[in-house]
Amino acid sequence: VGILDADITGPSIPKMFGIHTRPEGSEAGMLPVSSGTGIKVMSLNLLLPDENEAVIWRGPIIGKVITQFWEEVIWGQLDYLIVDLPPGTADAPLTVLQTLPVSGIIIVSSPQDLATMIVKKAVHMAKTLKKPIIGVIENMSYLYVPEIKKKIELFGPSKGEEMAQATGAPLLAQLPIDPELAQLCDNGEIENYTSEVIDKLGQYLSKMSLSSPKDSKDS
Amino acid sequence: VGILDADITGPSIPKMFGIHTRPEGSEAGMLPVSSGTGIKVMSLNLLLPDENEAVIWRGPIIGKVITQFWEEVIWGQLDYLIVDLPPGTADAPLTVLQTLPVSGIIIVSSPQDLATMIVKKAVHMAKTLKKPIIGVIENMSYLYVPEIKKKIELFGPSKGEEMAQATGAPLLAQLPIDPELAQLCDNGEIENYTSEVIDKLGQYLSKMSLSSPKDSKDS
Numbered sequence: 001v002g003i004l005d006a007d008i009t010g011p012s013i014p015k016m017f018g019i020h021t022r023p024e025g026s027e028a029g030m031l032p033v034s035s036g037t038g039i040k041v042m043s044l045n046l047l048l049p050d051e052n053e054a055v056i057w058r059g060p061i062i063g064k065v066i067t068q069f070w071e072e073v074i075w076g077q078l079d080y081l082i083v084d085l086p087p088g089t090a091d092a093p094l095t096v097l098q099t100l101p102v103s104g105i106i107i108v109s110s111p112q113d114l115a116t117m118i119v120k121k122a123v124h125m126a127k128t129l130k131k132p133i134i135g136v137i138e139n140m141s142y143l144y145v146p147e148i149k150k151k152i153e154l155f156g157p158s159k160g161e162e163m164a165q166a167t168g169a170p171l172l173a174q175l176p177i178d179p180e181l182a183q184l185c186d187n188g189e190i191e192n193y194t195s196e197v198i199d200k201l202g203q204y205l206s207k208m209s210l211s212s213p214k215d216s217k218d219s
Numbered sequence: 220v221g222i223l224d225a226d227i228t229g230p231s232i233p234k235m236f237g238i239h240t241r242p243e244g245s246e247a248g249m250l251p252v253s254s255g256t257g258i259k260v261m262s263l264n265l266l267l268p269d270e271n272e273a274v275i276w277r278g279p280i281i282g283k284v285i286t287q288f289w290e291e292v293i294w295g296q297l298d299y300l301i302v303d304l305p306p307g308t309a310d311a312p313l314t315v316l317q318t319l320p321v322s323g324i325i326i327v328s329s330p331q332d333l334a335t336m337i338v339k340k341a342v343h344m345a346k347t348l349k350k351p352i353i354g355v356i357e358n359m360s361y362l363y364v365p366e367i368k369k370k371i372e373l374f375g376p377s378k379g380e381e382m383a384q385a386t387g388a389p390l391l392a393q394l395p396i397d398p399e400l401a402q403l404c405d406n407g408e409i410e411n412y413t414s415e416v417i418d419k420l421g422q423y424l425s426k427m428s429l430s431s432p433k434d435s436k437d438s
Contacts, residue, residue, distance in 0.1 A: 009307035010337040054308045054340035056347060059278020062309060088228035088305060089273045090281060113405035118229040121273035128275060147367045154362065155401045182374045186332035 002078045005043030007086040008062045018188020029074045059091035089125045097129045104134035111155040133169040141174035173201040221297045224262030226305040227281045233264045237407020248293045278310035308344045316348045323353035330374040354391035355382045362396045392420040
């Protein structure tokens with residue numbers, strides 16, 4: 001599996017995976033950096049001298065970097081390449097959907113009406129560009145408070161089914177807010193996270209048959 | 220007070236304020252729409268036939284819309300014009316900082332290291348473009364659970380002071396996650412929200428002396 005971090009002005013993948021190695025380059029291209037469990041990652045933050053440094057770039061350059069991450073990185077043989085996008089419908093998602101041979105889109109939403117509205121815009125974009133939506137994941141769906149053995153719906157009742165209907169794609173998972181996950185992300189140990197919901201999601205996704213991006217690229 | 224919604228691809232201001240009126244135009248320009256308490260709002264979502272519709276625009280057009288919202292909207296006499304920006308350091312913030320006579324920037328962060336990193340990039344951007352940072356607000360700082368009379372730090376311990384140091388600006392407020400606020404936002408009733416933290420923040424901000432944007436524009 002590979003992850004192409006297409007959130008150029010807010011790249012968070014390397015930090016979550018605890019990757020701080022600079023990518024090596026060769027004449028053929030740049031090599032992605034492998035995580036602890038062997039996930040190949042390419043992100044602009046790996047190329048910056050300091051992770052807090054800002055790239056103050058306008059859209060055309062952002063689009064160009066994403067295209068380079070696709071064309072000039074030696075991804076090798078992958079089962080899947082996951083492209084992580086920022087929210088909204090500006091340059092990054094537009095470039096990815098128009099330039100990369102995307103097999104499908106996973107929509108990540110949250111229960112707030114506000115978030116649902118922004119996500120519906122993304123759905124509209126996907127439909128306009130005729131890219132299939134594979135499924136919907138509802139993030140920050142609830143918080144489980146062990147002391148009172150109760151789920152609290154912090155951002156209101158789930159909009160998961162509504163989003164599934166709006167996209168015509170299945171609701172793949174409802175992820176809770178989990179302080180342990182937040183902690184692991186901050187420590188660069190996201191790969192140590194286990195939960196029943198994530199296990200089920202993994203099983204579901206591994207059963208899906210998608211055309212591999214590399215195949216699509218070759219064809 | 221006016222609010223210019225510069226989050227063109229994810230505009231959430233009208234929904235939070237329950238504004239659905241289309242802005243009226245005249246030869247002199249377009250009129251902002253007033254909220255229940257008289258805040259003047261201009262947002263791309265007010266101009267779309269359906270709030271869920273997506274604008275699939277690249278950076279240059281996004282920048283142009285923001286410039287038009289500043290130059291061609293008849294804001295009238297305002298104490299303050301607040302410009303709401305999306306996260307990151309792409310076209311929208313760049314256009315605002317380079318084109319509008321910004322008196323100061325309020326940085327909104329959250330306690331996660333990940334968020335702090337992205338916000339530090341924004342701080343870096345502000346410093347590069349020599350724009351003053353007025354203060355820092357930490358959002359989603361904690362959740363208060365009444366049943367157990369306890370604050371839960373969902374995203375880890377506060378990074379507020381760290382952010383204040385990084386920016387050299389005061390920590391203006393630590394806002395909790397509040398399901399009531401989420402509900403009010405979804406209902407378009409954000410103006411009905413009251414809390415001690417917000418009251419204090421309002422008092423602090425009203426005491427600040429900033430040059431009015433309209434003055435700056437005239438000068």
